Amino acid sequence: MAMRWRRGYLRVVRSSFATVPFYRELWALSGRTEPEVVPGRTGVDGGAVRAAALAGRVGDLVPLAGGPTEIDPLRGLGPVLAEHLAVTAGTLVAVVDPGTPRPPVDLPAGVRSCVLDPSGLAGPYAGVLDDVTDHLRRGARVVAVGGDKDLDQLAAALPETLAHLVTRVPVRDPDDLAAPVGPHALIAHPLLGVLGGLGGCGRWHIDHPRVYLRATPAGPAYTLLRQRSPRLVDVLAGHGRPGWCPRHGTPVVEP
Amino acid sequence: MTPTAEVLDPRTDPEPSYWAALRARAGLRADWAWPVLRAQAWSGRCPHLVTVMHDADGPVGVVNAGWVGLPGRWTSFLPVGARPRFGALHVRGPGSSAVPGWWMAGGTRALIGYQRAMRARLGPGCLATVLRQAVPAELSALGGRVLLSRLTEPIWSVDTAGMSGVDDWLRRLDKKRRSNLRVIGRKLADRVTVTITSGEAVSQAAEVTELLRGNNAKYKGPMHNPVPQLTGYIEELTAQPDTVTFRYTDPDTGRLVGVGIALDHPKTPVWRTWAMVPVDDGGVRDLYFLHITRLIEWVTANRRATLVLGKGKGRLKSSVGATATEQYAALLA
Numbered sequence: 001m002a003m004r005w006r007r008g009y010l011r012v013v014r015s016s017f018a019t020v021p022f023y024r025e026l027w028a029l030s031g032r033t034e035p036e037v038v039p040g041r042t043g044v045d046g047g048a049v050r051a052a053a054l055a056g057r058v059g060d061l062v063p064l065a066g067g068p069t070e071i072d073p074l075r076g077l078g079p080v081l082a083e084h085l086a087v088t089a090g091t092l093v094a095v096v097d098p099g100t101p102r103p104p105v106d107l108p109a110g111v112r113s114c115v116l117d118p119s120g121l122a123g124p125y126a127g128v129l130d131d132v133t134d135h136l137r138r139g140a141r142v143v144a145v146g147g148d149k150d151l152d153q154l155a156a157a158l159p160e161t162l163a164h165l166v167t168r169v170p171v172r173d174p175d176d177l178a179a180p181v182g183p184h185a186l187i188a189h190p191l192l193g194v195l196g197g198l199g200g201c202g203r204w205h206i207d208h209p210r211v212y213l214r215a216t217p218a219g220p221a222y223t224l225l226r227q228r229s230p231r232l233v234d235v236l237a238g239h240g241r242p243g244w245c246p247r248h249g250t251p252v253v254e255p
Numbered sequence: 256m257t258p259t260a261e262v263l264d265p266r267t268d269p270e271p272s273y274w275a276a277l278r279a280r281a282g283l284r285a286d287w288a289w290p291v292l293r294a295q296a297w298s299g300r301c302p303h304l305v306t307v308m309h310d311a312d313g314p315v316g317v318v319n320a321g322w323v324g325l326p327g328r329w330t331s332f333l334p335v336g337a338r339p340r341f342g343a344l345h346v347r348g349p350g351s352s353a354v355p356g357w358w359m360a361g362g363t364r365a366l367i368g369y370q371r372a373m374r375a376r377l378g379p380g381c382l383a384t385v386l387r388q389a390v391p392a393e394l395s396a397l398g399g400r401v402l403l404s405r406l407t408e409p410i411w412s413v414d415t416a417g418m419s420g421v422d423d424w425l426r427r428l429d430k431k432r433r434s435n436l437r438v439i440g441r442k443l444a445d446r447v448t449v450t451i452t453s454g455e456a457v458s459q460a461a462e463v464t465e466l467l468r469g470n471n472a473k474y475k476g477p478m479h480n481p482v483p484q485l486t487g488y489i490e491e492l493t494a495q496p497d498t499v500t501f502r503y504t505d506p507d508t509g510r511l512v513g514v515g516i517a518l519d520h521p522k523t524p525v526w527r528t529w530a531m532v533p534v535d536d537g538g539v540r541d542l543y544f545l546h547i548t549r550l551i552e553w554v555t556a557n558r559r560a561t562l563v564l565g566k567g568k569g570r571l572k573s574s575v576g577a578t579a580t581e582q583y584a585a586l587l588a
Binding site for chain 1: 330
């Protein structure tokens with residue numbers, strides 16, 4: 001498992017160096033480690049990059065062959081919900097976020113979704129809120145994803161008899177993993193999307209088929225293994241270090 | 256003594272100790288600075304080889320060439336250690352297609368020695384050498400070595416020797432263009448702020464790169480897919496003391512609306528790059544003409560004899576006082 005995970009990462013590094021202008025320039029002129037791509041050039045922070053350094057550089061993250069330039073802050077939501085909450089057809093996933101531009105696109109088949117701005121629940125989003133309420137009344141499952149305060153606002157806007165039926169899935173930034181959290185939670189980053197979730201074992205599990213985590217001198221660096229464009233490799237985010245879950249045998253981030 | 260060839264790969268070879276002196280002697284512009292060559296070579300799809308010819312007294316020539324051939328690459332950069340199995344040396348200016356990619360103290364005929372040395376170095380797969388931006392006198396000097404030559408786009412340049420300033424230049428243009436440029440100058444005086452810098456890595460390099468990409472995209476086609484301008488390359492180029500960067504910003508928002516880069520030279524600076532926000536996306540109409548005026552202002556204030564405007568837009572360049580010089584591409588046997 002660990003070797004296969006690592007091989008996937010090495011493939012992304014090689015391909016990014018060969019085809020993506022940003023990494024070509026960064027790693028050729030400065031360097032990187034694990035792996036080195038230019039012998040003797042080890043770069044800064046092992047070649048990892050701070051998210052702030054990518055602001056305004058999306059054009060440089062597209063491979064030479066071309067590709068999309070949109071950043072999806074909900075990338076990976078579907079697979080992580082399916083893995084950790086067994087979200088199945090008939091469920092409504094409600095994303096509560098003032099900044100979410102569009103509904104998630106990678107939910108399992110048959111799962112519906114909606115987006116709510118918590119400040120507009122009594123205004124422009126009242127109709128969407130009605131949909132959520134109807135869903136709960138019918139006894140269908142509603143999974144609400146968002147920040148703690150945003151989820152509180154949604155609960156306050158729902159009828160008291162229904163609010164407790166919502167499955168709350170608070171979202172945590174990678175630098176906020178030490179704070180206590182309920183039975184469900186996700187790790188998400190505005191640039192990288194959803195990186196993993198809280199497992200039943202209480203550990204923060206990485207969405208390892210899609211995300212690679214590596215320790216660098218500047219902290220943990222995340223790589224999206226399946227997003228071809230814009231390519232995001234070794235992006236520094238939050239604190240903690242990579243580890244392995246002794247129960248599941250899969251990668252985790254330890255706060 | 257037959258000159259010997261030192262073949263350098265700027266990606267991995269360090270800057271030679273004699274490089275600054277050679278550049279000054281040969282009059283090579285900022286695109287030949289070693290950090291700029293290195294950034295450019297890493298962003299290539301084929302090897303970029305810089306060859307220095309030496310005789311007993313030191314360097315006597317330098318040639319920049321792309322080693323273009325098969326297997327080729329369309330959607331990836333050149334892998335470390337890879338090279339074509341067979342192909343041709345494409346001798347061209349490293350940063351500007353308006354100037355030749357070679358300098359030989361002994362004249363163009365010395366390129367024969369270069370070609371011989373490169374064949375020995377690259378092997379039988381080196382089938383030919385293609386020279387760009389050659390003028391007829393240079394082709395005559397090469398004599399029977401020229402297998403084939405073709406006229407290519409002319410280079411346009413403005414003779415600024417003896418001009419006292421922009422007004423002097425405007426007086427030499429026809430009445431319609433003169434009046435048009437004066438109107439544009441007045442109209443845009445409050446709409447854009449121009450900042451001219453030299454030897455200072457441009458602070459909005461990512462924005463500049465984005466503009467340049469937008470400009471390059473206009474020329475992209477099924478047979479022409481240029482590698483995008485890379486931000487690090489632009490930073491290195493604009494950091495050179497002999498690069499002049501003109502940044503045009505909106506005075507109200509600070510948004511970059513246009514950028515021009517010129518490569519300085521004691522006699523013949525070259526206008527290397529121009530890009531602007533399209534008018535439909537909030538760009539400023541006629542900014543191109545304002546930039547030409549600013550270039551002339553800069554060139555005349557610094558007493559340069561000729562401003563090279565590059566290829567294309569012949570009618571427009573002619574209307575601002577530029578004249579054409581015939582250029583040839585030549586295949587050397």
